Amino acid sequence: MSYVNKNINSNAFLLSLFECAIDEALPYGHIAKYLPDDKTGKAIVIGAGKAAASMAAELEAVWQGELQGVVVTRYGHTVSSKRASMSSKIEVIEAAHPVPDAAGQAVGERILSLVSELCEDDVVICLMSGGGSALMSLPAEGLTLSDKQTINKALLKSGAAIDEMNCVRKHLSAIKGGRLAKAVHPAKLISLAISDVPGDDTSVIASGPTVADSTTRFDALAILERYDIEIPTAVFRWLNNPKSETIKPNDPCLANSEIHIIATPQSALEAAANKAVQQGIPTYILSDCIEGEARDVAKVHAAIAKQIAEKGQPFKTPCVLLSGGETTVTVKGTGRGGRNSEFLLSLYNELQGHPQIHALAGDTDGIDGVEDNAGACITPDSFIRGQQLGLNPQHYLDNNDGYHFFSALESLVITGPTLTNVNDFRALLIMPAKK
Template sequence: MNCLRKHLSAIKGGRLATAAWPASLLTLAISDVAGDDPEVIASGPTVGDPSSCADALAVLDRYAIRTSAELRQRLQDGELETPKPGDPRLARSEFRIIASPALALQAAAAKAVAAGVTPLILGDAIEGEAREVARALAGIATSCARHGTPARPPCVLLSGGETTVSVRGQGRGGRNSELMLAMAIALQGQPQIHALAGDTDGIDGSEDNAGAMIGPHTLQRAAALGLDARAALDDNDAWGFFSALGDLLISGPTLTNVNDLHAILVR
């Protein structure tokens, strides 16, 4: 997606910087991508692009994306090539990250310390299927609760990144809500563990929530309402599940996106 964006945009892939040449540029970036790669943040409007028109054509072919004959020809001719790293027109362009997933996690850790809770940052680039990541995080939290490793309670496990949901059902929700639903199932009501996951921009998927929250009684409360957690997960209906419980995490749009934040409290 980024490769295509760079080659089809008038400003991405370094073109904003070359259009401003010979002016000096200072980019203040808010990172919403795992790893904080300047070439990926906003598709890199002020940094060189290592991808090529041939790469863009390969993406079109790999995913059988239909486009106009004119556009394909312009890519084949190299007419839409982007400025590359080392281009002299980029020499006066400086890049700084002022907000990122890592900085958000560090801020959350500072809040935990102030509350007398030991923070453990697991990483800012967690990726993978949301329900698989949920099981892994649940396993780490269980180890903390039972054995005091890798952190002794009271502790909070902090992580960030951007998981993925393979939509196979007809339900509603987003990756953070689905991660919490899968974690609730994995934990099976363990008494010491509470968790939340949310998108820092305030919107998880296509709904009005940032994510969701779970606790030791989540499954018990759901059963009392006639809700089947596993059926909801199979239908990708985490939003419906947590909406019925009143456990959606709703912040409203924050207007700042530094990816997702997961916090698991082990009491």
């Protein structure tokens, strides 16, 4: 395919791909096909996640019968926008993310109460998406919210992968790791999920409240030990109690339960790739499930991009490289920023203003870490401007301060809450060398 736009605005182009990926990850048009043919009955709705408000709105749009229930989302993620209207039948509550708060605990208690004492004729629809682990946080027996907050904060700084963090969260919860499904039983349970985890493992999405869990309490203890996390006495005692075990595969309480993934990182990347190809630029998806330290993942991306730019291997220019997944950041500094800003700052440092390479990295929920930006973008000119401003990228990287670095360059990507979440989105545009 020929390159049809030699005068492309790289930032606008990459932003359009990001927007396309986000739109594909929204629940609109993706829910009805997973519901029963008869949508005229009564259903109880529960759920948690950054996409909870948009999922609730879409469910209301396609369900013809009576709906009642409650879902919880992150503060600021129930706003009406071009992407979603407010849910009117399903109550939407806001709580804290990524560290849980009392509001998340209270809604967890409400959800358990709502699904208690149901019968086989009842139908429960559970809407889950990324962020649900923190947003629906109900401590296990003998634990306090403070215990969970302490562990959560330590895990977030440790560099632990999302499946490791959620393994611990499941075993410290009264509602995750399949326990919500046990509470719903024997009612019919339909879980709909937007995947934000590498490999689309449903037991990891929001810590799998309605699915079986194959990890054990001993795995949770080993993870805390691996990352040298101080364990509160109550947590140590609980994890050494057999009652802390989660619901395992083939448990009878799961017999009347089903789960469907309605949007994935891969589908979002494919939508972005199709958009780029429509504009005449060959596009290659490296992977939808990349993990590892953000700064190290950036070094690999930089090496591949330079190989393409300078040697035409394994692809010719122009082209776009896309990737997704969930990287991690081991926090050692005191700066601001999330994993996408960290990735891009490391990439910036590796590329040193390479004249052919442009890039964007952003979180599809619109929030990089806990900041107000989704991520950032760079062009070859960014390096020159950084030098003119006296910015030392390694200094900012050492301090985990990607936010202030890209703020100084005026290259933050700010979308606001997108009302969905399929995790990281990375796009590198490699142009032909100028003659």
